[in-house]
Amino acid sequence: MKICIIGLGLLGGSFSLGLKEKIKExxxxxxxxxxxxxxxxxxxxxxxEATPLEEGIKKSSLTVLATPVDIISQQINKVLDILPExxxxxxxxxxxxxICKIADQHSKRNQYVAVHPIAGTENSGPEAAFADLxxxxxxxxxxxxxxxxxxxxxxxxxxxxxxxxxxxxxxxEHDRHLAYVSHLSHISSFALGATVLDKxxxxxxxxxxxxxxxxxTVRLAKSSPQMWSPIFVxxxxxxxxxxxxxxxxxxxxxxxxxxEDAPATQALMTQANDIRRVLSGIEKGK
Amino acid sequence: MKICIIGLGLLGGSFSLGLKEKIKExxxxxxxxxxxxxxxxxxxxxxxEATPLEEGIKKSSLTVLATPVDIISQQINKVLDILPExxxxxxxxxxxxxICKIADQHSKRNQYVAVHPIAGTENSGPEAAFADLxxxxxxxxxxxxxxxxxxxxxxxxxxxxxxxxxxxxxxxEHDRHLAYVSHLSHISSFALGATVLDKxxxxxxxxxxxxxxxxxTVRLAKSSPQMWSPIFVxxxxxxxxxxxxxxxxxxxxxxxxxxEDAPATQALMTQANDIRRVLSGIEKGK
Numbered sequence: 001m002k003i004c005i006i007g008l009g010l011l012g013g014s015f016s017l018g019l020k021e022k023i024k025e026x027x028x029x030x031x032x033x034x035x036x037x038x039x040x041x042x043x044x045x046x047x048x049e050a051t052p053l054e055e056g057i058k059k060s061s062l063t064v065l066a067t068p069v070d071i072i073s074q075q076i077n078k079v080l081d082i083l084p085e086x087x088x089x090x091x092x093x094x095x096x097x098x099i100c101k102i103a104d105q106h107s108k109r110n111q112y113v114a115v116h117p118i119a120g121t122e123n124s125g126p127e128a129a130f131a132d133l134x135x136x137x138x139x140x141x142x143x144x145x146x147x148x149x150x151x152x153x154x155x156x157x158x159x160x161x162x163x164x165x166x167x168x169x170x171x172x173e174h175d176r177h178l179a180y181v182s183h184l185s186h187i188s189s190f191a192l193g194a195t196v197l198d199k200x201x202x203x204x205x206x207x208x209x210x211x212x213x214x215x216x217t218v219r220l221a222k223s224s225p226q227m228w229s230p231i232f233v234x235x236x237x238x239x240x241x242x243x244x245x246x247x248x249x250x251x252x253x254x255x256x257x258x259x260e261d262a263p264a265t266q267a268l269m270t271q272a273n274d275i276r277r278v279l280s281g282i283e284k285g286k
Numbered sequence: 287m288k289i290c291i292i293g294l295g296l297l298g299g300s301f302s303l304g305l306k307e308k309i310k311e312x313x314x315x316x317x318x319x320x321x322x323x324x325x326x327x328x329x330x331x332x333x334x335e336a337t338p339l340e341e342g343i344k345k346s347s348l349t350v351l352a353t354p355v356d357i358i359s360q361q362i363n364k365v366l367d368i369l370p371e372x373x374x375x376x377x378x379x380x381x382x383x384x385i386c387k388i389a390d391q392h393s394k395r396n397q398y399v400a401v402h403p404i405a406g407t408e409n410s411g412p413e414a415a416f417a418d419l420x421x422x423x424x425x426x427x428x429x430x431x432x433x434x435x436x437x438x439x440x441x442x443x444x445x446x447x448x449x450x451x452x453x454x455x456x457x458x459e460h461d462r463h464l465a466y467v468s469h470l471s472h473i474s475s476f477a478l479g480a481t482v483l484d485k486x487x488x489x490x491x492x493x494x495x496x497x498x499x500x501x502x503t504v505r506l507a508k509s510s511p512q513m514w515s516p517i518f519v520x521x522x523x524x525x526x527x528x529x530x531x532x533x534x535x536x537x538x539x540x541x542x543x544x545x546e547d548a549p550a551t552q553a554l555m556t557q558a559n560d561i562r563r564v565l566s567g568i569e570k571g572k
Contacts, residue, residue, distance in 0.1 A: 225555035
């Protein structure tokens with residue numbers, strides 16, 4: 001089996017490594033606009049061969065778009081144009097509504113399966129890839145009724161092989177929910193990192209006093225701007241709503257702290273404590 | 287050596303366990319207004335004996351206030367009143383300026399050493415305590431010139447025994463910095479948890495899609511409201527400034543996402559990426 005992975009970063013590289021660990025006779029062709037990424041991916045064994053885009057797609061029975069989402073939007077219909085009639089296309093983008101809308105216009109739409117693996121770290125590039133990244137994680141498959149049963153089954157089987165848990169969802173619902181449970185976390189963390197770094201310019205060594213709680217909340221601020229900027233643009237409306245609610249909540253929090261309203265701050269925190277239930281659910285899923 | 291710990295939660299309990307592991311002949315007397323905490327602390331071996339407040343203080347050469355900071359403020363001068371002339375008092379509160387200002391009024395101020403161990407988890411109560419909580423963590427000692435050399439040395443030695451790294455700082459500077467590197471993280475996390483839980487009321491099972499990034503940013507929302515509410519009140523002014531800057535940063539982030547200004551979003555995130563330097567410093571310190 002030959003598969004072509006376009007975009008040799010954390011996710012594309014880990015997808016490849018995960019499959020190579022489980023399927024002996026797989027041959028992975030890598031494509032990346034960055035020659036350093038290609039070189040590194042060959043060196044690290046993420047891929048078996050590097051080719052130009054068109055060649056990779058034509059030689060493979062599965063092509064995986066694992067680039068930032070703006071590139072996926074630009075490329076998806078060009079890739080479908082080239083895609084052999086017997087091949088399958090999937091993408092691993094973190095937004096799905098706009099990408100699906102674009103692909104919906106294409107005559108080969110049913111050869112495409114829109115997925116989003118809920119997995120990542122704050123690191124990026126081929127060196128960040130590892131075989132177990134996707135294991136036990138959620139694989140969301142969007143708008144499955146628009147994919148042919150065979151194409152869908154191929155992607156489901158690959159998800160099974162990677163030991164992922166599959167969920168099905170309309171692409172618009174996916175984006176609306178992800179704004180809350182992923183994109184907002186990243187924005188919160190980027191903004192927190194930037195705020196504290198601004199402060200550091202005036203006062204040296206404030207980080208001497210930072211503990212694990214601080215690390216935990218700003219960890220995502222290490223994430224790749226090249227990857228996240230297009231996600232924010234593509235999911236602008238949902239993110240704007242979620243971020244607006246978050247800002248309102250913080251403004252209210254500031255008001256009740258400013259007026260030393262202890263019962264109100266305790267009530268807000270007690271409400272937030274219910275996140276314990278949610279987090280234990282996420283942990284259990286692991 | 288007899289020491290008295292007032293407040294048998296995560297921090298008081300861990301302080302006791304850490305010392306009991308290193309000092310064989312130590313005898314720890316526990317005091318807590320909550321009889322269930324006292325019972326649990328005896329059961330778990332956090333303390334050797336439980337007594338009423340006054341008895342515990344009078345019998346001990348060191349008393350440690352490990353209650354929420356509002357209780358520390360209320361109690362500190364009463365405890366100093368009772369404190370034997372040859373004993374030392376310390377407190378483990380997360381705010382220092384107001385507590386020090388209160389103690390500064392007392393004639394026995396030099397028997398008191400103001401500290402803040404930068405350590406904690408999102409869990410609370412005696413069951414959350416563990417011997418290694420303080421190990422390799424920072425111990426901030428505030429306004430050390432106001433403590434007698436002997437009292438200071440006793441607290442420094444205990445910090446050494448717990449394998450902590452000591453930093454010295456004026457109490458007002460402590461509170462200003464902690465607003466950024468700890469209190470703001472907690473507010474950000476509580477508000478994020480509350481925002482996403484609000485959303486969940488309208489749409490079921492959004493958490494099915496939450497991954498490790500979400501967990502990391504909302505983990506602190508599990509923290510104790512009883513502990514944090516008085517910290518927010520005591521450090522109101524610094525927190526208000528820090529939180530105001532954070533809200534402004536988020537509002538700017540929302541604006542640039544709303545107008546799809548990719549260069550500006552990338553610039554903000556690239557600036558925030560510099561947190562990598564800071565976090566690697568925190569990790570190294572561990």
